[in-house]
Structures are given as structure tokens and as C-alpha cells.
Amino acid sequence: MKFTLFIWRQRNRGDRGRFVKYELNDADPGMSFLEMLDFLNQRLIERGEEPVAFEHDCREGICGCCGMVVNGFPHGPEKGTTVCQLYLRHFQEGAHIHIEPWRSRVFPVIKDLVVDRSVLDRMMRAGGFISVPTGSAPEANTVPVPKEAAEVAMDAAACIGCGACVAACPNGAAALFVSARLGHLGLLPQGQPERERRAKAMIRRMDREGFGACGNHRECEAVCPKRISIRFIARANRDFLKAFFVHPGKA
Amino acid sequence: MSRTFYCRGQTGQQLLLGAYGALCRQVGLGRVKMFPRTEMLDLVVAGGRARGIVTRNLVTGIVEAHTADAVVLAAGGYANVFFLSTNARGANATSIWRSYRRGAGFANPCFIQVHPTCIPRSGDFQAKLTLISExxxxxxxxxxxxxxxxTRSPDAVPENERDYFLERMYPGYGNLAPRDLASRAAKRVCDHGCGVGPGGRGVYLDLTAAVAxxxxxxxCERYGNLFEIYERISGENPLHTPMRIYPAPHYTMGGLWVDYGLQSTIPGLFVLGEANFSDHGANRLGASALMxxxxxxxxxxxxxxxxxxxGxxxxxxSPSDRPFVEAAKEVEDRLARILAVQGKRTVDSFHRKLGAILWEHCGIxxxxxxxxAAVEKIRLLRAEFxxxxxVPGDAADLNQELEKAGRVADYLELGELMCRDALAREESCGCHFREEFQTACGEALRDDRRFGHVAVWEHAEQERxxxxxxxxxxxxxxxxAERSYK
Structure with missing residues (x-):
């Protein structure tokens, strides 16, 4: 297959960055999107040029590190997929493909398509856990969980922390990411004791880190590779409000 | 009877996320410091004990030594030595290999689990193999x-012209036969010329009878997203067309030798999980990596x-002590040496070649x-490397090719050790199947008298x-006793 690629090249955080055009004449429709980048990179190296830096690890859609914007869509035009699980057979012969890093001020570019997402770690530190030291929790099977609650909690727990929701949001909000964590833990018995406190801590942290607020655009839900529903945002908002009655204090 | 249960393909991932949450909590409490985008490139041994490590910051390229009272490695296995495996691409052997070079014994390096149910490769560009839940x-x-x-399409092959080879060979267990036997059987039918799909390296995993x-x-309730994953990769719907599968390297039972307290042969160096050799012997059982x-x-x-x-x-x-300064200097010199070659072949081309040699000679x-022959081929390839x-770019920047080059240089040494280990073990046991040592019906023939032991390799300096x-x-x-699944 033949493609014209426009790839964002940026040496480091200080560099201005620009699109560079690459022609590819012999890509295979069975290639994954990242295999196409590997293929291009081998050529660039052999020509004495620097390869395009991009992040990847599991290449199975579960590690959450391969995010990039393809033709304006985080993770590309296919629904419910990460970019590593996107295949060239889904593109038209001769297509022009624009490839950029996540667009968000909270994710500064490290190099080319690689961004720094440590802000998501900082939000996790604010409350994305249950305060039980590993090893001291009772045997999980002794606490019954209704199947429906387990299934819905699992829908939220599927979040891979890739940051696509932030990159897609016109407000630059991380509401879907935070609400997925809150929803997952808030639906299970182990997450109850800290439920409101957790909502308050994570949402405050999100504000402090400079994320925007949710405006119900639903772009996050549309690009989420794990198809996480914005219903979890509503649930998170409810927990957040409730927190001020359960634990009164400054917002 | 069932082999295992499928839960959205996420049991391992959810455990990892739970551990990540618990780690985040400790980081927030100030008890743990996390160093993202940092790679361990050497172990520091001082006074006969592991007393620190040398790291490289992958973004700034800064190499520095860290001191410690003990070093704990939980760095995973080395199946990526094959280039194509089911492991995440970032997984590598560098930390355990560098520790081996510093004196830690490496046990049973040839024990590699090859998983039978992976999606076959579709071309030379393939970068990763995907496991489909067994x-x-x-x-x-x-x-x-x-x-x-x-070459007929599967639905055009009538029932009596199909070979349900696992059911034929292992009537007691049928399609649920253990991983090593299922992988070997699949390779044999493909070697015989009966394989399906591109290059004839695939067998059908047929759900159409179950659909009926x-x-x-x-x-769909049972396997929901699994079908979607398969369809995305292969372009075929498993409910209507039999899936194609082929074995792929999945897990390494070998690793650094440890005692029952998980301490390696270097005092103060502890090794956990797949990085060590313990628990699984020659043949890991399904789901036991979690155990x-x-x-x-x-x-x-x-x-x-x-x-x-x-005790x-x-x-x-202190990082200014001689062993720390020397180890950091050695790491920097090695990086400089890799960058100075400026030859003609990419890192990936060496890695693919090494993987092909190992897969052919030290595989199933x-x-x-x-x-x-493989030992010789690997030596030549290493010399050429x-x-x-x-490797383009320099060491003072995010340089993914340089990261890979260091790892592949280590694989080129590890690959040889795997072959030496497989050569020295003159028996078949578990995953290790030597053609010369098989029973009349083609099963593994152990020799417990000569080989009922763990082989622990000790590094020797100067290419000895x-x-x-x-x-x-x-x-x-x-x-x-003899394993029998008849």
C-alpha cells in the first residue's frame, strides 16, 4: 500500500516542532500502525536519519503507552482501539495520514510522538487506591459482590491510563480517567470506607494540575480505547458532592 | 473439563493495576521513590556483596550509580531474545544479564515455554505475537x-479429511493437552506440510462446532472481546471461520539462580518472579506465574x-567509591562504543536474525x-554487531535505538548460553525436547540419573x-515418573 505520512518531529521539549512529510510505497495491509512506523524507522536509520520516537510496549492494547493522534483522532479513526491495534487495512490506498503526539498542555512533548504523562501518576497518588497494605486484606472471596456490580466495576477498571480522553477533550479535562478510577473502587465493597475522601482528593488534584472541567462534550467517551462510559463521570460528580456532606471542608 | 477461565483477558492486567495503585499510595506516603524512564544498566558489587546499581536516565542520558543495602530484581523474563514473542516489547534481559556478568549464576537458560495459542505471524514486518487465551x-x-x-478454505474440507491431531495423539486430554505437547504437535504437523495460512505455519482452532x-x-458472553481482538489482527471472524494459531515464545523458566530465600549467588542480590529460575522447573503450568x-x-x-x-x-x-565509579565508567564506555561503530545494519536486523537462529535451533x-551450529552462528553475528x-543520534538524549542496541548486545551473549545449555542437557524434559532423546512414540525421554539437576552457569571473563x-x-x-496424556 502507498501512503503519504505527515509526522510531527520535535527534538525535545524546547524545540518548536514541525510536520515532516514521508512517502511510503510498499506498506502491507496486514501491518499494524506501529509496524508501519517500525518499517519507516528502519528506512530512516539506513538513510542516516534519526528515526521517529514513539512509545509502545505491549502492542496488545493494554499497557496504555502507545497513544498518538492519527488524522485528528486520538488512537486513530477506529472505535474502541489503541493505536497499536489499528491495522493498515482500515486505511485507503494513497491516504494522507497525519500523526501527532497527544495535544494537551498537561502532557509536554519529550521527543517526536513521546509525551510525559506523569501527571496521571500524580493523580493516582492522590487517591487511586484503597488504603490497605498489600497482604493484609481479607480473602476476597469472603466478601460477596453482586455480579452486576462486579461487571460495571470491571467496565471502569478496564482503563489503561493512556490519556486519550484528555487529548480529545476540548476543555483538556481528565474527568473520564479520574472517574474510571473512582467508579471502579467506588462500586466495590473494598472501596467504600474512603469513597468520598477519594473523590475529593482526586478531583482536587485534577484541578490543581491545570486540567479543565468536564463540559459534557463526550469526546473522551468517543475515543476511549476501552469504551468507558461517561456515566462514570456522573457517578464521580455525585461522590464529589456527597463528600462535602460526609466530610465538610473547603472545596 | 476446562483448562482455564477467561475474564475479559484482564486477570493479569487487573492484578498489575492493583499493584500499581498500592505502589502509588506508597509513593504518595513518601516511602517509595519511583524513577520512571530510567533503566538499570549494571550491578555494583562491593566487598563481595551487591551494593548498588548503575542507571541511565532515558530522557537526559545521564548515567549514575546508586548505593543500596540490597538489590532486588523483579525484571521479568527474556523471551524477547527471540525478537518475536508474546512479551511486551520493552521487556528485556539486561538487568539479569549484567548481574550474571557480575557473578550471579544463571540457571537453566534453555528452558523456554512456547505457548500453543498465539496468532500466527503475517509477514516479515511482524513486530510482536499476540497470545489468544487458551x-x-x-x-x-x-x-x-x-x-x-x-489450500482449500477450511469450510471446504470435509470432516473425514481433517486431522484433529491433539485428539488423535492424546485421546485422554484432547484439545486440553499441556502447552509443551500442544506446541510440539502443532510444529510437527506443520513441518509435515499440513499447516495452514501464510507459509503453512498455522493450525486451526475451530469454534464453529461450539457455535452450532x-x-x-x-x-460471546464467554469470550466477547477476544473475538474482537482476533478479528482486528487477522481480519477474520472466529465465529464463522476457524481461527488460525501457532506456537510462540511466551515465558522463560530459566533465570538467575536463587536459594529458597530468593538470594542469588551474589550476597545481597535478590531476584523475584520470572527473572529467577525457581518454581517452574522445565515446564511452567498455566497461570502459575501469578502464583x-x-x-x-x-x-x-x-x-x-x-x-x-x-545477619x-x-x-x-558512597557513589564515589571505586566500584561505583568504575561500574558507571564501564557503562558509559560501552554506550560510546556502540555509538562509535556507525556501521550499516540496524539493531532490529541483528535482533531478528538472532531470533531466527534461536527459533530454528533452540525452539520447540x-x-x-x-x-x-547455532553457537557458531551467534558468535559470528555478535562479532558483526x-x-x-x-545506531543514530547520541547518548545525551532520548535515543530508543541506543536503548535497544544495549539490550540486543546482551541477547547476543545470552542466546549463545541458551544454546550451550540446551546442548549440554542430553535428555528431553518438559519444554526442552531433544530429537535424539525420545520414546518410541515420540515423547520426551528424561535421563534423571545424568540430568536430574539444575544447570547453573557461571560467567568467565575474557571470552572464556x-x-x-x-x-x-x-x-x-x-x-x-513419565508424563502420559494418552
Whole structure:
């Protein structure tokens, strides 16, 4: 297959960055999107040029590190997929493909398509856990969980922390990411004791880190590779409000 | 009977996320410091004990030494030595290999688990192999056409022209036969010319009978997103067309030798999980990597590490001490040496070549002639690497090619050790199948008298051959017998 690629090249955080055009004449429709980048990179190296830096690890859609914007869509035009699980057979012969890093001020570019997402770690530190030291929790099977609650909690727990929701949001909000964590833990018995406190801590942290607020655009839900529903945002908002009655204090 | 249960393909991932949450909590409490985008490139041994590591910051390129009272490695396995495996691409052997070079014994390096249910490769560009849950073997039947080179579409092959080879070979277990047997059987039917798909390297995992029996709804409830993953990669719908699968390297039972307290042969160096050699012997059972993660991390190390601290008189060390300065210098020199080659071949081309040699000679089926040839081929490839590798950029920046080059340089040494180990073990056991040592019906023939032991390799300096030590295995209650799945 033949493609014209426009790839964002940026040496480091200080560099201005620009699109560079690459022609590819012999890509295979069975290639994954990242295999196409590997293929291009081998050529660039052999020509004495620097390869395009991009992040990847599991290449199975579960590690959450391969995010990039393809033709304006985080993770590309296919629904419910990460970019590593996107295949060239889904593109038209001769297509022009624009490839950029996540667009968000909270994710500064490290190099080319690689961004720094440590802000998501900082939000996790604010409350994305249950305060039980590993090893001291009772045997999980002794606490019954209704199947429906387990299934819905699992829908939220599927979040891979890739940051696509932030990159897609016109407000630059991380509401879907935070609400997925809150929803997952808030639906299970182990997450109850800290439920409101957790909502308050994570949402405050999100504000402090400079994320925007949710405006119900639903772009996050549309690009989420794990198809996480914005219903979890509503649930998170409810927990957040409730927190001020359960634990009164400054917002 | 079922082999395993499928839960959105996420049991391992959810455990990882739970551990990540618990880690984030400790980081928030100030008890743990996390160094993202930092790679361990060497172990520092001072006064005969592991007293620190040398790291490289992957973004700034800064190499620095860190001091420690003890070093705990939980760095995973080395199946990526094959280039194509089911492991995440970032997983590598560098930290355990560098520790081996510093004196830690490496046990049973040739014990590699090859998983039978992976999506076959589709071309030379393939960068990764994807595992499809073997829960599918509960409901699917594995077959190939009986006739060699049969290129008919699967639905055009009538029932009596199909070879349900696992059911034929292992009537007692059928499609649920253990991983090593299922992988070997698949390779044999493909070697015989009956394989399906591109290059004839694939067998069918057929769910169409289950669709007729249980219905699409039940199957979708059971395996939902798995079908979607398969369809995305292969472009085929498993409910209507049999899936194609082929074995792929998945797990390494070999690793750094440890005692029952998880301490390696270097005092103060502890090794956990897949990075060590323990628990699985020559043949890991399904889902037991999780068991090992829990046992090592939760039941063992919290106690044995304390015991080590209590029993060892650990003096003060500083990053300006000679062993730390020297180790950091060696790391920097090695990086500079890789960058200075400026040859013509990319790092990936060396890695792919190494993987092809290992897959052919040290994969599912091995023999002395092939292993001997592989040792020579790998030596030549390693020599070429240091004369002809091409790594662009410099060391003071995010340089993914440089990261890979260091790892591949280590694989080029590890690959040779794997072949030497497989050559020295003149028997078949578990995953290690030597053609010369098989029963009349083609099954593994162990030699417990000569090889009922762990092989522990010790590194020798100056390109001298490594030394093979043995740790005898003694069985008091259950005596090993021949495995039979007939």
C-alpha cells in the first residue's frame, strides 16, 4: 500500500516542532500502525536519519503507552482501539495520514510522538487506591459482590491510563480517567470506607494540575480505547458532592 | 473439563493495576521513590556483596550509580531474545544479564515455554505475537487438513479429511493437552506440510462446532472481546471461520539462580518472579506465574530481606567509591562504543536474525547438530554487531535505538548460553525436547540419573567458556515418573 505520512518531529521539549512529510510505497495491509512506523524507522536509520520516537510496549492494547493522534483522532479513526491495534487495512490506498503526539498542555512533548504523562501518576497518588497494605486484606472471596456490580466495576477498571480522553477533550479535562478510577473502587465493597475522601482528593488534584472541567462534550467517551462510559463521570460528580456532606471542608 | 477461565483477558492486567495503585499510595506516603524512564544498566558489587546499581536516565542520558543495602530484581523474563514473542516489547534481559556478568549464576537458560495459542505471524514486518487465551481450547477443536499442501478454505474440507491431531495423539486430554505437547504437535504437523495460512505455519482452532452447539450468544458472553481482538489482527471472524494459531515464545523458566530465600549467588542480590529460575522447573503450568509473583513478593521477600539485613554487617558505601565509579565508567564506555561503530545494519536486523537462529535451533524441537551450529552462528553475528551496527543520534538524549542496541548486545551473549545449555542437557524434559532423546512414540525421554539437576552457569571473563555447575534435585516423597496424556 502507498501512503503519504505527515509526522510531527520535535527534538525535545524546547524545540518548536514541525510536520515532516514521508512517502511510503510498499506498506502491507496486514501491518499494524506501529509496524508501519517500525518499517519507516528502519528506512530512516539506513538513510542516516534519526528515526521517529514513539512509545509502545505491549502492542496488545493494554499497557496504555502507545497513544498518538492519527488524522485528528486520538488512537486513530477506529472505535474502541489503541493505536497499536489499528491495522493498515482500515486505511485507503494513497491516504494522507497525519500523526501527532497527544495535544494537551498537561502532557509536554519529550521527543517526536513521546509525551510525559506523569501527571496521571500524580493523580493516582492522590487517591487511586484503597488504603490497605498489600497482604493484609481479607480473602476476597469472603466478601460477596453482586455480579452486576462486579461487571460495571470491571467496565471502569478496564482503563489503561493512556490519556486519550484528555487529548480529545476540548476543555483538556481528565474527568473520564479520574472517574474510571473512582467508579471502579467506588462500586466495590473494598472501596467504600474512603469513597468520598477519594473523590475529593482526586478531583482536587485534577484541578490543581491545570486540567479543565468536564463540559459534557463526550469526546473522551468517543475515543476511549476501552469504551468507558461517561456515566462514570456522573457517578464521580455525585461522590464529589456527597463528600462535602460526609466530610465538610473547603472545596 | 476446562483448562482455564477467561475474564475479559484482564486477570493479569487487573492484578498489575492493583499493584500499581498500592505502589502509588506508597509513593504518595513518601516511602517509595519511583524513577520512571530510567533503566538499570549494571550491578555494583562491593566487598563481595551487591551494593548498588548503575542507571541511565532515558530522557537526559545521564548515567549514575546508586548505593543500596540490597538489590532486588523483579525484571521479568527474556523471551524477547527471540525478537518475536508474546512479551511486551520493552521487556528485556539486561538487568539479569549484567548481574550474571557480575557473578550471579544463571540457571537453566534453555528452558523456554512456547505457548500453543498465539496468532500466527503475517509477514516479515511482524513486530510482536499476540497470545489468544487458551480458555478457547475448552470450546474449540484443533485441526489441520490431512492432505499436505491443502489450500482449500477450511469450510471446504470435509470432516473425514481433517486431522484433529491433539485428539488423535492424546485421546485422554484432547484439545486440553499441556502447552509443551500442544506446541510440539502443532510444529510437527506443520513441518509435515499440513499447516495452514501464510507459509503453512498455522493450525486451526475451530469454534464453529461450539457455535452450532452452544450458540453465538453463549460464546460471546464467554469470550466477547477476544473475538474482537482476533478479528482486528487477522481480519477474520472466529465465529464463522476457524481461527488460525501457532506456537510462540511466551515465558522463560530459566533465570538467575536463587536459594529458597530468593538470594542469588551474589550476597545481597535478590531476584523475584520470572527473572529467577525457581518454581517452574522445565515446564511452567498455566497461570502459575501469578502464583510465583504472589509467593515471591508477598510470602518470601518481606521476611528473607529482613533476615539478610539482620545477619549482614553492611558498611557505609558512597557513589564515589571505586566500584561505583568504575561500574558507571564501564557503562558509559560501552554506550560510546556502540555509538562509535556507525556501521550499516540496524539493531532490529541483528535482533531478528538472532531470533531466527534461536527459533530454528533452540525452539520447540532441538538437536545437537543444530545447537552446535547455532553457537557458531551467534558468535559470528555478535562479532558483526560490534563491527557493523548502525545506531543514530547520541547518548545525551532520548535515543530508543541506543536503548535497544544495549539490550540486543546482551541477547547476543545470552542466546549463545541458551544454546550451550540446551546442548549440554542430553535428555528431553518438559519444554526442552531433544530429537535424539525420545520414546518410541515420540515423547520426551528424561535421563534423571545424568540430568536430574539444575544447570547453573557461571560467567568467565575474557571470552572464556562459561562454567557449568550442577545443583542436584532430590525427591523424597513424590518420585518423578513419565508424563502420559494418552
Amino acid at each position: 480458555a478457547l481450547r475448552n470450546d474449540g477443536r484443533v485441526w489441520v487438513p490431512k492432505r499436505r499442501g491443502d 452447539g452452544l450458540g453465538e450468544k453463549v460464546l 510465583q509473583g504472589l509467593a515471591d513478593g508477598y510470602f518470601i521477600i518481606p521476611y528473607t530481606l529482613g533476615e539478610y539485613f539482620g 549482614a554487617a553492611l558498611g557505609e558505601v 524441537i532441538r538437536n545437537a547438530a543444530g545447537l552446535g 560490534w563491527e557493523n551496527v548502525l 567458556e562459561p562454567v557449568r555447575h550442577v545443583e542436584p534435585l532430590t525427591f523424597e516423597t513424590i518420585i518423578p
